[in-house]
Amino acid sequence: MSAPAALEAAALERVQEKVAAGERLDAADGLALYESDDLLALGELANLARRLRGGGDEVFFVRNLTLNQTNVCRVKCRFCAFARSARQEGAYTLSPAELADEAKRAYEQEPYNELHLVNGESPHVDFDWYLETVRALREALPSVHLKCYSASEVHHMATLSGLSYEQVLGELKQAGLDSLTGGGAEIFSARVRKLIAPGKEPAEAWLEVNRVAHELGIPSHCTMLYGHVETLAERVDHLLRLRELQDETGGFLAFVPFAVHLENTRLDPELVPATAAEVLRTIAVSRLLLDNVAHIKAYWIAMGLPLAQIALHFGADDVQGTVGREQVFHSAGARTETEQAAGRLVRYIQAAGRVPVERDTLYNELARWEAE
Ligand code: SF4
Numbered sequence: 001m002s003a004p005a006a007l008e009a010a011a012l013e014r015v016q017e018k019v020a021a022g023e024r025l026d027a028a029d030g031l032a033l034y035e036s037d038d039l040l041a042l043g044e045l046a047n048l049a050r051r052l053r054g055g056g057d058e059v060f061f062v063r064n065l066t067l068n069q070t071n072v073c074r075v076k077c078r079f080c081a082f083a084r085s086a087r088q089e090g091a092y093t094l095s096p097a098e099l100a101d102e103a104k105r106a107y108e109q110e111p112y113n114e115l116h117l118v119n120g121e122s123p124h125v126d127f128d129w130y131l132e133t134v135r136a137l138r139e140a141l142p143s144v145h146l147k148c149y150s151a152s153e154v155h156h157m158a159t160l161s162g163l164s165y166e167q168v169l170g171e172l173k174q175a176g177l178d179s180l181t182g183g184g185a186e187i188f189s190a191r192v193r194k195l196i197a198p199g200k201e202p203a204e205a206w207l208e209v210n211r212v213a214h215e216l217g218i219p220s221h222c223t224m225l226y227g228h229v230e231t232l233a234e235r236v237d238h239l240l241r242l243r244e245l246q247d248e249t250g251g252f253l254a255f256v257p258f259a260v261h262l263e264n265t266r267l268d269p270e271l272v273p274a275t276a277a278e279v280l281r282t283i284a285v286s287r288l289l290l291d292n293v294a295h296i297k298a299y300w301i302a303m304g305l306p307l308a309q310i311a312l313h314f315g316a317d318d319v320q321g322t323v324g325r326e327q328v329f330h331s332a333g334a335r336t337e338t339e340q341a342a343g344r345l346v347r348y349i350q351a352a353g354r355v356p357v358e359r360d361t362l363y364n365e366l367a368r369w370e371a372e
Contacts, residue, residue, distance in 0.1 A: 011033075039281060059349045063321060071120050179218060220251055226282060227278065246290070300323075
């Protein structure tokens with residue numbers, strides 16, 4: 001065995017011993033995992049961690065609808081192909097009533113349990129527009145879980161209104177909001193944010209919004225957007241900062257890593273899209289480092305169902321959902337079909353040797369498909 005290969009094997013062995021003993025991994029372990037070329041060993045380790053921490057054969061999905069009320073955004077992240085300025089062709093902003101009508105029509109055609117709503121950060125609306133939207137949705141869809149807005153959007157609402165995070169979140173909750181989405185985290189490093197999203201709030205603000213939400217009893221989701229200008233150490237740092245907040249609050253329901261999509265964005269055209277190996281490695285490292293986040297999602301919209309299926313053996317236990325109407329990843333070149341029928345998700349999960357479980361947003365079980 002060559003010296004680097006021997007070192008790598010020793011590092012993986014050390015991690016395996018820690019995982020088996022239920023010990024927490026540190027930044028050095030995270031880097032060693034990322035730098036390992038032994039992809040299958042990594043998958044096996046992540047799977048071991050998932051099982052040792054109580055995971056069974058279940059793979060979760062939710063019947064959901066994704067809507068975007070406006071694509072007008074002041075931020076202009078370099079990786080975003082979705083945002084427009086107000087006067088640009090294709091810019092749109094729906095009123096609360098228009099959005100609620102659309103959501104209700106979609107529900108009548110195909111009922112869903114979760115509405116996932118994210119928007120651009122429009123400077124042309126006010127906080128009342130958000131509150132009226134949540135109230136209109138709550139009235140139109142009394143039984144649907146309203147998973148609305150990222151921590152970045154909550155920060156934007158606080159800026160628009162002059163209210164504190166606590167006041168904004170308290171009013172949204174009172175209007176009917178059930179949980180927050182996980183977007184806007186990107187990579188927490190200030191260096192990276194300056195390069196890819198200079199108009200976005202600092203990491204500390206994103207984390208603080210989530211902390212306040214959790215304290216108010218509003219659960220949320222967390223994400224990482226990788227595969228652009230970040231280093232492996234910056235990815236590991238991102239994961240550890242999420243873990244630290246989760247230690248404090250326990251309010252994150254699930255973690256979703258996204259590889260950046262490059263089409264129609266303003267990122268360096270020389271960038272190479274993340275390979276399948278990189279996507280699987282990131283799922284596995286996330287599962288191993290995030291020992292306090294119960295669910296790791298293989299977001300099939302971004303990676304495609306075949307790869308999501310393999311990710312289920314690399315530590316993921318959730319494929320997100322039926323995701324009607326997704327626009328953000330599709331603007332940046334994602335080729336996956338949206339409005340995915342639940343039946344197809346079930347078949348893919350079963351073919352991966354796992355048990356499909358339909359859940360609600362809070363991971364309550366709604367249906368299960370046992371192997372025949
Ligand atoms: S990613 Fe979000 S915040 Fe950034 S430009 Fe796009 S819509 Fe705006």
